[in-house]
Ligand code: HEM
């Protein structure tokens with residue numbers, strides 16, 4: 001049975017969609033037919049009922065790092081200029097390392113898209129049934145802590161996707177992450193395909209994980225496909241998986257259309273066998289994982305780069321929302337103190353690489369770093385927030401301002417103690433169960449809802465606790481439901497005060513949450529964790545090899 005949406009999609013192509021954009025640009029947004037709202041998303045154009053007549057534009061930034069070797073300052077300036085001239089006030093950094101611009105008028109669309117293209121920026125295939133931005137470690141090629149530099153693979157993968165209609169009409173959206181970093185900083189566990197660093201018989205490459213997803217239609221961590229690919233085999237492998245998904249994924253029921261459902265239906269072994277049949281090389285069994293067991297790093301702060309005596313500086317952008325003047329300042333700082341390159345993280349933050357030792361002190365003293373600090377307090381540092389009801393039609397609550405205030409409150413009340421005891425505690429917030437703010441992967445997760453308090457509908461949240469990092473870690477679990485947002489701060493403050501007081505020195509947050517009876521789960525022996533193992537030791541243990 002062909003559904004209406006599949007029938008509609010089968011009549012689309014990049015050319016027909018572009019014609020629609022041009023036509024609506026001439027005729028006006030009120031002429032847009034209902035179904036064409038979806039078509040515009042192939043070009044990164046999103047209708048927003050909160051901004052009538054104006055659109056959100058999503059800019060694809062592979063790995064948070066652009067082709068030219070980084071999100072260069074001049075590209076950030078173009079984004080800021082577009083916002084200033086055609087949009088309004090703010091630039092959002094997303095958890096897939098992309099950029100979202102707001103309030104772009106329909107008639108300006110052709111001009112805006114042309115300006116982005118001229119700056120080497122693409123909006124293609126950033127929405128609907130497409131392969132979303134390929135994420136990677138934002139300090140790829142810089143970090144002393146990486147197994148390999150993933151940038152070339154991300155570029156090749158992105159080039160094989162963008163403009164390729166064969167993978168532009170999938171049963172549903174599809175997320176890929178490629179990580180050369182041993183700290184799982186892009187959360188491989190929630191992607192449809194995660195290529196994670198591994199070693200096999202003297203080769204450094206990627207183990208293949210599949211089927212991760214979050215959201216109201218079911219959360220599932222990715223599972224190992226028991227496959228290892230060398231970097232030069234990885235693009236072919238991804239396209240083989242996509243071909244199977246394209247052909248066999250569920251096109252009758254969108255709520256059952258993500259890859260994880262196909263894996264459930266076929267079984268992992270049968271799925272692997274069909275993928276292997278499509279490959280021109282034998283798929284080797286999984287190698288030894290090089291991802292640290294319970295690790296996750298945010299790359300905030302000042303860090304030495306691996307080879308050249310330079311530094312990268314990770315700056316905290318509260319809730320990922322940049323004001324225009326901050327965006328212009330970041331572009332200037334990247335030019336004055338770095339090489340002009342800028343990178344974005346999956347935690348909605350920004351990195352300025354290639355800062356010399358002499359440049360560090362004046363950079364850290366720049367006034368804008370009071371707003372975008374390199375040494376943030378722990379709750380603001382760990383905060384991720386989705387868009388919320390300011391712009392998102394699905395939102396139950398406002399998120400960005402509420403969570404910013406929440407982080408400020410917790411930082412002011414117990415931030416110092418948290419910093420001294422565990423460093424950071426992440427709060428990941430979503431304005432509804434769709435979970436775009438990854439609420440299951442932060443140690444504290446918030447999912448917005450409305451509850452009735454004294455007969456009045458009030459913005460509230462379900463609170464989740466205890467996510468454990470790592471590919472074999474755990475999502476967090478629901479602790480309390482429907483807490484009016486005004487009470488979320490005091491409720492968390494009380495909980496975290498107990499945590500700081502009661503935890504054993506070695507004890508991670510999840511373990512304490514289980515021991516204290518706040519969530520169910522298995523108590524593990526964390527004492528000998530490999531958390532502090534350095535990369536050379538990790539390699540030697542895993543493979544007997546020295547890192548590249
Ligand atoms: C049916 C389920 C979902 C719906 C309807 C949905 C809807 C949306 C909407 C409307 C936005 C843009 C809001 C704005 O900024 O104006 C958005 C952004 C986003 N969503 Fe979702 N979402 C869903 C599930 C998910 C899931 C499960 C994830 C992954 C955890 C996710 C990740 C994202 C990300 C990362 C963004 C920012 C844009 C980007 O970089 O791709 N979404 N989503």
Ligand code: SF4
Nearest residue numbers: 386392395431432436
């Ligand atoms: S989680 Fe809900 S409110 Fe937040 S961006 Fe996604 S759909 Fe919108």
